[in-house]
Amino acid sequence: MIKEMTVEELKASVDAGEQPVVIDVREGWELDISSLPFARHIPMGQIIDRLEELDPKIPLIIMCRSGGRSMQVARALESRGFGSVANLTGGILAWGERIDPSLRPY
Numbered sequence: 001m002i003k004e005m006t007v008e009e010l011k012a013s014v015d016a017g018e019q020p021v022v023i024d025v026r027e028g029w030e031l032d033i034s035s036l037p038f039a040r041h042i043p044m045g046q047i048i049d050r051l052e053e054l055d056p057k058i059p060l061i062i063m064c065r066s067g068g069r070s071m072q073v074a075r076a077l078e079s080r081g082f083g084s085v086a087n088l089t090g091g092i093l094a095w096g097e098r099i100d101p102s103l104r105p106y
């Protein structure tokens with residue numbers, strides 16, 4: 001079962017000085033609109049081909065626009081042996097609504 005992480009939990013982690021590994025699976029043009037500076041970009045369509053870039057022992061937080069694509073990616077990673085994967089509930093839209101209203105919704 002994939003863990004769900006709220007944007008408030010992620011913000012608290014970042015504010016506490018932790019360095020969570022956040023993977024943004026949106027397309028490049030989406031990042032041009034709104035993005036988180038600490039998130040690493042690997043588009044959904046490339047994630048399986050780029051698994052060697054990720055350490056299956058390190059907890060990962062997967063994000064997208066609203067949480068649907070990231071949940072698909074989280075499930076795919078879990079099925080490939082990634083032991084600690086979380087989906088960022090609500091994605092960048094929730095971050096913009098509840099954490100940083102300066103982010104442009106789309």
